[in-house]
Amino acid sequence: MTTAAIIPNSVTLAGVKILIVEDEPEIAEIVDAFFRRENADCLIVGDGESAVDSSRWWQPDIVILDLGLPRRDGMSVLAQLRVGPVQPGVIILSALGEPIDKLAGFRLGCDDYVVKPFDPHEIVARAKVLAGRQRREAAHTVRSFGNIRIDVDAFCAFVGPQPLDLTPTEFKLLDLFVERGGRLITRGQIVDLALDEEAFDRSVDPHISRLRQKIKRQPGSGVRLTSIRGQGYRLDLV
Structure with a gap:
């Protein structure tokens, strides 16, 4: 045969x-x-x-x-x-x-x-x-933006071949930003979609800051977390 x-x-x-x-x-x-x-x-x-x-x-x-x-x-x-x-x-x-x-x-x-x-x-x-x-x-849910890849089912994220060490909250945040890459996400949307019910508007900033630093530590991500004053955040290609 x-x-x-x-x-x-x-x-x-x-x-x-x-x-x-x-x-x-x-x-x-x-x-x-x-x-x-x-x-x-x-x-x-x-x-x-x-x-x-x-x-x-x-x-x-x-x-x-x-x-x-x-x-x-x-x-x-x-x-x-x-x-x-x-x-x-x-x-x-x-x-x-x-x-x-x-x-x-x-x-x-x-x-x-x-x-x-x-x-x-x-x-x-x-x-x-x-x-x-x-x-x-x-059939596995995998998202990517720039050189960041998110495997939702396996609950892991990568910059190129290098894994990102993220907390559950940081993972949910990054998944949200990658899914909506290049689009503004308001603070309210971040609270509703990625943070716990008890979270409030100003609690967004510390989570974003930590996530931003982890992305920066991995060279070649091809993206930048941009703060839009008075509105929210956006994941941009660089």
């Missing part, structure tokens, strides 16, 4: 954004054609720097990543893809098939590894497995 044959028909790649990073045009076009048959949305780039740039502005769901790339090697690209709060699935597609090469890829965080020469049907099948896993994980 082939790998493709055991993928459930319910798993679809329709609308899935797939970034194909491959410096050999013929291979890139073959992979692109097979994914487009599945109604995936594809983008091809031919070097490592373009891969990093495209992942930032296009925000793919899955990256098909060659390792032997000009301008920036594939392992360096993979490491960069694993820095931000929202990370695509990565399938390495490479002629480097030794165990040490595969181990290096998995240690840097790739989700799958396929060795050239390859069957395009296998790439599609593996991408479907990855897309299915992403959808199951997305």
Whole structure:
């Protein structure tokens, strides 16, 4: 039984954004054609720097990543893809098939590894497995703004890969700010939505101050808690 044959028909790649990073045009076009048959949305780039740039502005769901790339090697690209709060699935597609090469890829965080020469049907099948896993994980309530990520179900928060040590009240506050990123939240709304019933308007400030300091201690958050005089607070991108 082939790998493709055991993928459930319910798993679809329709609308899935797939970034194909491959410096050999013929291979890139073959992979692109097979994914487009599945109604995936594809983008091809031919070097490592373009891969990093495209992942930032296009925000793919899955990256098909060659390792032997000009301008920036594939392992360096993979490491960069694993820095931000929202990370695509990565399938390495490479002629480097030794165990040490595969181990290096998995240690840097790739989700799958396929060795050239390859069957395009296998790439599609593996991408479907990855897309299915992403959808199951997305059922988890996860919010992000800037480089801050909140996992509501797991009750944890991160700046990039680094966890934030928050009290329950600080967690509720940060979740509220991330959910409403860029919008003003009044003191009254903060009391109603994130603080205990016994809280009062002026009790907001100490909680905000402590939360602000914890965010500042983690470099690269990409956000700032802004005080709007006489109104409330807003989480802004910086």
